[in-house]
Amino acid sequence: MSHIIRIEGSSTAVDAEPGDTVLDALLMAGVGFSYSCQAGNCGTCRCELVSGDILELEYSEHALSAEDRARGVVLACRAQVWGDVTVRRLDDEEFVVHPSRILDCRVTAVEKATHDIWRVRLDIRTGGPYAFSAGQYASVEFPFARGKARDYSMANAPFEPGIEFHVREMSGGAVSSGLGEKLAVGDAVRVSGPFGSAHLREKHFGPVIAVAGGSGLAPIRAILVALDQLLDERPVHVYVGARTEADVYCEDEIRGLARLHPDWHVHWVLSHGEPDPGRARRTGLVTDAIAQDFTTFEGFKAYVAGPPAMVGAASELLQARGLPLRDLHADAFYPADRKASAPSEEVSIP
Numbered sequence: 001m002s003h004i005i006r007i008e009g010s011s012t013a014v015d016a017e018p019g020d021t022v023l024d025a026l027l028m029a030g031v032g033f034s035y036s037c038q039a040g041n042c043g044t045c046r047c048e049l050v051s052g053d054i055l056e057l058e059y060s061e062h063a064l065s066a067e068d069r070a071r072g073v074v075l076a077c078r079a080q081v082w083g084d085v086t087v088r089r090l091d092d093e094e095f096v097v098h099p100s101r102i103l104d105c106r107v108t109a110v111e112k113a114t115h116d117i118w119r120v121r122l123d124i125r126t127g128g129p130y131a132f133s134a135g136q137y138a139s140v141e142f143p144f145a146r147g148k149a150r151d152y153s154m155a156n157a158p159f160e161p162g163i164e165f166h167v168r169e170m171s172g173g174a175v176s177s178g179l180g181e182k183l184a185v186g187d188a189v190r191v192s193g194p195f196g197s198a199h200l201r202e203k204h205f206g207p208v209i210a211v212a213g214g215s216g217l218a219p220i221r222a223i224l225v226a227l228d229q230l231l232d233e234r235p236v237h238v239y240v241g242a243r244t245e246a247d248v249y250c251e252d253e254i255r256g257l258a259r260l261h262p263d264w265h266v267h268w269v270l271s272h273g274e275p276d277p278g279r280a281r282r283t284g285l286v287t288d289a290i291a292q293d294f295t296t297f298e299g300f301k302a303y304v305a306g307p308p309a310m311v312g313a314a315s316e317l318l319q320a321r322g323l324p325l326r327d328l329h330a331d332a333f334y335p336a337d338r339k340a341s342a343p344s345e346e347v348s349i350p
């Protein structure tokens with residue numbers, strides 16, 4: 001017997017099979033709902049459980065605080081439906097929906113950005129127009145790895161032509177490893193999207209902190225290019241973590257943008273090795289540099305992207321210094337094989 005999921009304050013009512021997650025059922029029915037990792041890691045799909053029977057699957061403590069949990073907030077991607085359910089959106093104001101598209105694209109450039117990061121540029125041949133918000137990602141299928149779609153963040157702002165991805169080679173990775181030898185100009189690439197909610201909130205006029213690690217600079221670049229075009233100025237603090245000088249890329253471009261704005265501040269932080277002579281860089285962990293510079297993040301919006309460990313550490317620090325979870329927009333680059341979870345706790349709200 002199927003159940004019904006309702007969204008309070010709207011006429012939305014969709015069918016769900018027992019065991020579906022709230023998020024899966026809403027997306028299957030074409031209802032727009034904020035989400036990103038679909039694995040209980042990012043907190044983007046938080047919503048209030050108004051009534052109904054759910055079984056909560058395992059989730060990360062960074063995605064849902066104990067306080068939120070105690071006041072009935074759940075993760076839609078972790079909430080399995082075992083009866084009729086009503087949920088309430090938490091962030092109606094920030095809710096953006098772009099139509100999901102399947103695009104046939106062609107590679108126009110594959111450029112080496114560092115020893116292990118490739119900048120891949122695509123032209124859209126069919127399936128467009130492609131509307132997205134700066135900071136979102138897409139599911140990408142390269143011709144040499146059919147059936148192995150992987151998520152990559154758009155590195156370009158929506159108003160820049162084509163699509164750009166920054167792909168970091170993972171050793172042994174089915175898709176990313178050796179990408180530069182496997183992909184050539186003219187190759188056909190299938191792109192589905194956009195996805196994710198770690199996108200720029202243009203209507204937030206307070207200060208911004210943007211934190212990137214490795215190829216996490218892709219969505220952060222998109223957000224910075226989009227911020228640069230907004231008419232109203234706000235303080236912007238950019239922290240990019242790289243292992244060594246050899247892992248630094250996109251620097252001239254980002255510093256060039258920062259020079260156009262009196263209150264933009266850019267820091268590259270090397271975790272291993274020393275900066276090249278003449279380069280004013282900090283060393284150590286990017287999170288330590290942030291901790292040295294700020295005592296509070298009240299009133300900020302934070303955008304964080306990159307390896308899960310760095311995103312987790314940065315998210316913890318930002319929240320410990322007063323950033324509410326609703327103002328934290330993070331994409332951890334989890335590998336495709338980390339999207340499975342096991343049941344943990346049963347919840348019922350009459």
Ligand SMILES: Cc1cc2nc3c(=O)[nH]c(=O)nc-3n(C[C@H](O)[C@H](O)[C@H](O)COP(=O)(O)OP(=O)(O)OC[C@H]3O[C@@H](n4cnc5c(N)ncnc54)[C@H](O)[C@@H]3O)c2cc1C
Nearest residue numbers: 150151152153166167168173174175176215333334335336
């Ligand atoms: C929302 C989102 C956005 C992303 N955006 C980007 C992006 O813009 N640029 C980018 O380079 N990547 C991005 N990723 C990661 C990307 O989707 C792939 O996971 C990555 O390219 C590895 O794919 P693969 O097929 O080469 O490796 P797989 O064959 O899937 O994995 C090979 C091995 O490497 C391990 N592994 C894979 N990725 C990681 C990792 N990040 N950390 C630790 N171990 C890992 C796997 O566990 C496995 O053991 C994103 C991921 C998500 C979820």
Ligand code: FES
Nearest residue numbers: 036038040043077
């Ligand atoms: S926690 Fe649900 S989408 Fe990330």
